[in-house]
Amino acid sequence: MSDHKEPNYIAIWGWLLLLTITEVATTRLPIPRLTMAILLVGQAMTKALLVAMYFMHLKYEKKVLGMIAFTPLVLCVFLSVMLLPDSKHDPNAASQGPPASAPAEGAEHGEAPAAETPAPAPEGH
Amino acid sequence: MNDALAIEPAETPLTPESWGKLGMWIFLVGDAMSFGGLLAAYAAYRSSSPDWPLPSSKLGIGLTAVMTFILICSSVSMVKGLSAIKRGDQKGLVRWLALTVIFGTFFLGCQAYEWTHLFEHGAQYTGHLFWTTFFTLTGFHGMHVTGGVIYLAVMAVLGARGKFTQANHNPIEIAGLYWHFVDLVWILIFTFVYLI
Numbered sequence: 001m002s003d004h005k006e007p008n009y010i011a012i013w014g015w016l017l018l019l020t021i022t023e024v025a026t027t028r029l030p031i032p033r034l035t036m037a038i039l040l041v042g043q044a045m046t047k048a049l050l051v052a053m054y055f056m057h058l059k060y061e062k063k064v065l066g067m068i069a070f071t072p073l074v075l076c077v078f079l080s081v082m083l084l085p086d087s088k089h090d091p092n093a094a095s096q097g098p099p100a101s102a103p104a105e106g107a108e109h110g111e112a113p114a115a116e117t118p119a120p121a122p123e124g125h
Numbered sequence: 126m127n128d129a130l131a132i133e134p135a136e137t138p139l140t141p142e143s144w145g146k147l148g149m150w151i152f153l154v155g156d157a158m159s160f161g162g163l164l165a166a167y168a169a170y171r172s173s174s175p176d177w178p179l180p181s182s183k184l185g186i187g188l189t190a191v192m193t194f195i196l197i198c199s200s201v202s203m204v205k206g207l208s209a210i211k212r213g214d215q216k217g218l219v220r221w222l223a224l225t226v227i228f229g230t231f232f233l234g235c236q237a238y239e240w241t242h243l244f245e246h247g248a249q250y251t252g253h254l255f256w257t258t259f260f261t262l263t264g265f266h267g268m269h270v271t272g273g274v275i276y277l278a279v280m281a282v283l284g285a286r287g288k289f290t291q292a293n294h295n296p297i298e299i300a301g302l303y304w305h306f307v308d309l310v311w312i313l314i315f316t317f318v319y320l321i
Contacts, residue, residue, distance in 0.1 A: 009204050016197045024190050027181060027320050037321050044316035048309050055200050055305040057298075065139045065150065072154055076161030083169040 012054045019047050143295045146302070153306045156269075160310050163265060164317060167258045178255055180319050183248075185239065192235045193315050199228030200308045203277075203301045213291035215284060222281035222297075225304065229274040236267050262318055269307045276300055 023043050026036060053059040058066045140146040171177050202224040209217030240260075248256050280300050283289065289297055 006208060009201050009208075013197060013201045017194065020190060020193050020197070023316065023320060024186060027186065040316050040320050044312055047312045051200065051305055051309045051312065055204055055308070056302055062139055068139075068154060069150065072157035072161055075158065076165060079161065079165045080168050083165055084172075086169060086173070 007054045007059075009054070012050055015050055016047055019043050142298070145295060145299050149299045149302050153302065156306070157310075160262075160265070160313075163258075163262050164313070167262060167317065170254045170258055174254060176253075180321070183243075183255070184259075184319055185242075186319055188235060188239055189315055189319050192232050193311060195228050195232050195235070196308045196311050199225045199232070200305050202228060203304050207294065207297050207301050210284070210289050210294040210297050211291065215287060215289065218289060218297065219281055219284045222277055222284060226274055226277050226281060229270055229277065229304075233267060233270055233274065236263065236270075259318060262314055266307070266310055266314055269310070273304050273307050276303065 023040055026039050026043070029036065031039075052069065056069075058069060140150070202221050206218050206221030206225065209215075209221055240263075243256075248260075250257060250260050277300060280289075280297065284297075
């Protein structure tokens, strides 16, 4: 990779700066939270890609090295998906949690818990 | 000569410049998994919490946007330093490395200010999982920045002593990989922990 033409680093800097500004602006848009999250993740991934491709020179390395560098992202997405069943919000659990530290936000989720919380089923072995 | 090559080839198949570069990549891939594990735990806790606050209601987005900007600038000064030594410009290398160290130190100063401010306003590491995950993630990253600042400061001192030349610029490229990785991780933390 030593002989590749040097990329225009100032242009990359400009893109990263622009994307940081649009990210902050995105958080102020009157759009649904899910849409906002998707937009933010898209912008963050674009920034991460710019850093990896141009600053870390992956664009000029062997393809296999790029694939190895990409692997943790795949594994982490997999890890997060594997954790999803554990993180389903159980409305009954709300009454057992600590008192809300952010009442404004908590109110959104603070539906009255089910009248009687059933005793947890015994765990199978 | 040929026997020696058979035992330890001078070139690696993946990074023909040096074995050290491959070593740094292997370290970074592993390090990415530690950050990934923390981020996955963050996501799991957040989605199962009934009272997770909106980050922007608790954290200063303006300050951290500036911190993001500083790290982006420090990545540019880092690649400029590498370009300098690739041209054989040793003074330029030291100047750009010093600037990168200053950017990194400024980032740490901002983080210290942010944490102090948050603690003064009642944030507690063990108070709510929001704060536990926040301080763990940003603290783990801050330790990486601290390590990077020390690493680059050592490289700057070695550079000032003339250790790096046009032919021997690989250690700078390897140090740069680490520094850019720390920048890349901050881009993700800024988005997942502060903005979303």
